[in-house]
Amino acid sequence: MVSQVELQQRIEAAYKLLESCRVCPRECGVNRLQDSKLGFCRSGLNPVISSVSPHHGEEPPLSGTKGSGTIFFTNCNLRCVYCQNYPISQMGNGAERSSGELACQMLWLQDQGCHNVNLVTPTHFVPQILQALGMARERGFNLPLVYNTSGYESLETLGLLDGIIDIYLPDMRYGDNKAAMHYSVAPHYVEANQAAIREMYRQVGNLVMDEQGIATRGLIIRHLVLPGGLSGTEKIMKFLADEISRDVYISLMSQYFPAYKTAEFAEINRRINEQEYDEAYDIKMKYGLKNGWVQEFE
Numbered sequence: 001m002v003s004q005v006e007l008q009q010r011i012e013a014a015y016k017l018l019e020s021c022r023v024c025p026r027e028c029g030v031n032r033l034q035d036s037k038l039g040f041c042r043s044g045l046n047p048v049i050s051s052v053s054p055h056h057g058e059e060p061p062l063s064g065t066k067g068s069g070t071i072f073f074t075n076c077n078l079r080c081v082y083c084q085n086y087p088i089s090q091m092g093n094g095a096e097r098s099s100g101e102l103a104c105q106m107l108w109l110q111d112q113g114c115h116n117v118n119l120v121t122p123t124h125f126v127p128q129i130l131q132a133l134g135m136a137r138e139r140g141f142n143l144p145l146v147y148n149t150s151g152y153e154s155l156e157t158l159g160l161l162d163g164i165i166d167i168y169l170p171d172m173r174y175g176d177n178k179a180a181m182h183y184s185v186a187p188h189y190v191e192a193n194q195a196a197i198r199e200m201y202r203q204v205g206n207l208v209m210d211e212q213g214i215a216t217r218g219l220i221i222r223h224l225v226l227p228g229g230l231s232g233t234e235k236i237m238k239f240l241a242d243e244i245s246r247d248v249y250i251s252l253m254s255q256y257f258p259a260y261k262t263a264e265f266a267e268i269n270r271r272i273n274e275q276e277y278d279e280a281y282d283i284k285m286k287y288g289l290k291n292g293w294v295q296e297f298e
């Protein structure tokens with residue numbers, strides 16, 4: 001674990017990134033310390049939070065019996081046209097909080113008995129999260145931290161999280177940059193995402209669980225199957241098998257439904273069918289990636 005002294009140095013380095021923002025790969029260059037101009041993620045100096053609660057629907061090692069302590073951050077560094085949380089990610093639903101208030105929320109989740117604190121869409125607020133963590137630790141916070149992200153990350157920012165994040169929970173959304181650009185306005189998503197996954201794996205390795213089956217450390221990949229093969233499952237599974245580990249845990253998600261702007265994109269304006277999900281599962285197994293979870297097909 002990183003010491004409080006080291007954490008303070010990381011906080012200072014992280015706030016430096018906000019001066020001409022390069023917290024994520026977009027590198028907007030706006031000064032978020034002054035809040036006068038917002039970047040792509042529409043976020044300023046203070047964290048904005050939409051909800052804080054124990055969550056029982058995450059992967060079993062995260063939710064366990066007492067729930068995963070989710071903190072949903074408002075705004076996002078992606079613009080997925082199918083976002084299922086668009087009121088939070090794109091429309092700004094949430095309330096601005098201080099880092100001190102965020103620290104209190106972490107402590108409250110610990111008091112509720114949650115197994116971990118699950119930072120949902122945290123990327124654009126990493127400096128503020130680190131500052132809150134420093135405050136929470138001084139008051140006894142000691143739960144594992146889950147970094148639950150779309151996977152569009154900068155290596156510099158991830159480096160500041162080394163030894164601080166216990167469980168990385170990134171999406172691998174696309175195997176193809178054209179799709180990433182078209183549906184999420186994310187230039188070079190594949191390169192940024194794969195580099196991020198390599199770094200996360202270097203930091204925490206494969207999933208480790210305690211004797212109750214609760215995650216204590218490691219990497220879990222989420223892959224949402226999109227209609228028409230647009231999520232690039234073959235390329236993603238090949239990358240994981242060849243460059244990460246055949247033991248990596250993968251959550252293969254069937255829950256896609258049309259939302260937000262999908263009426264403007266006919267090819268994704270439907271749910272996936274059972275055959276599409278089965279094909280994604282078969283690809284995963286073909287590459288020897290046996291660990292993880294499947295969802296009931298709805």
Ligand code: SF4
Nearest residue numbers: 021024027028039041
């Ligand atoms: S965190 Fe926001 S402002 Fe900073 S580079 Fe990313 S999108 Fe731009």
